[in-house]
Amino acid sequence: MLAYDFKWSILWADPYGSWMLEGIWVTIKLGVICWFIALFLGTLIGTLRVTPWKLSRLFATGYTELFRDIPLLVQLFFWYFAAPRILPHSWEMYLYRGIPNSEFWIVVVGLSLYTSSRIAEHIRAGMQSISDDQYNAALSTGFTQFQTYRYVIIPYAIRLVIPPLTTECLTVFKNTSLAMTVAVLETTFMSQQIEAYTFHGIEATTGACVVYMIITLTVVMIMGLVEKRLAVPGLITRR
């Protein structure tokens, strides 16, 4: 058996180094965009699930179950292979040819919806742990339902669920790796491509691992700062 010839320099040698950097940039872009869309949608859907109106609760429950219960990979395949076929032919052509990087945006849709359903559940859990009288107190000062959620319940609930939201944020960045299956040139895709060109699989994959570690640790740090900034006396705080 031949000894494996380690060559770590392939991670930065031309052109592989710039492939890796491009991949990292796509991973970060994808993660950040999906995170903010999912946070917004998730907060909205989570709120709709606890409102007193039956129809909105029904809608939000359906939304959550639909996007939470199907494996993310299958959802991405659906949005990539199946959904465009349902569109009128001219739209389908526009999607593939008119939009540069259409696969990137298709993953944005799939990953955001999937993540938002999970965030919605965290937000709902936070809201349901707030006492009924807190709602009543806000309403008794003359707030509308909307104002009660906007000024009191949502800011309160988000503070309660920051720890699970941190996990969720990490998951978004890790899940971006599935985008390689629909040809988005992100970190995992690039590391696989380097392996294919150089046969240095150990270095390429280890490189990807390190990249994800750095990204996720940065996320943990940022969320820690957010948690610290939002901390208020009497609610859970970072010690």
Add this chain to the structure above:
Amino acid sequence: MIEIKNVSKWFGDFRVLENVSETIEKGQVVVICGPSGAGKSMLCKCLNGLEPFQEGDIVVDGISLADPSTDLIKLRQKMGMVFQRFELYPHMKILENITIAPIKVKKMSQADAEKKAFELLERVGIPEQAKKYPGNLSGGQQQRVAIARALAMEPEIMLFDEPTSALDPEMIKEVLDVMINLAKSGMTMVVVTHEMGFAREVADEIIFMEKGSIVERGTDVSFFKNPKSERTKEFLDKILLV
């Protein structure tokens, strides 16, 4: 000012309120007492439109709560409410807790709202706490802020749902003093409480509730001296032990 006419409320078979009637005039202080589960808090919440009821009507200042077209948001601005567990907004400083409703609901300017808030904090005796968070205050202080928050909307009626039940004995007095001053200033008040000292001092009428109905009512002397029902007597004996 408030007219409660034969109000009944139930959850399935369980009657929470049973044919409750009561008239409260402007400036009157009505104390509601009774064992837990008697429906006192529920009645208080019904008055503010926070809980619906199935039968009867509550008319506040000529506005019917049973009428589905009634604008509850408008109605609630006439009434301030104070809760057992204070329910301050934990993520807002004391000052914001008091100013947010006047600013967002009454469209008051921030400067005016803050001026008003400081006056109210002065009135409840804790102006120095304005920049702190609720979590930094003692229970008694939080409850006084809650009273100030309710007063900031300049209500005509104040509802108190067991305002001192969650407090240490030492802090009860500081909250009761604020409430007594409020009563003496002519505020119409409905107070669910077991503080009979408070009732003696300022109540115009005391109501004893059990199992959703009003069992007995009286002005203070008659209520304490010679309760008509056996149940009231038993209850009073227990809470007036000391």
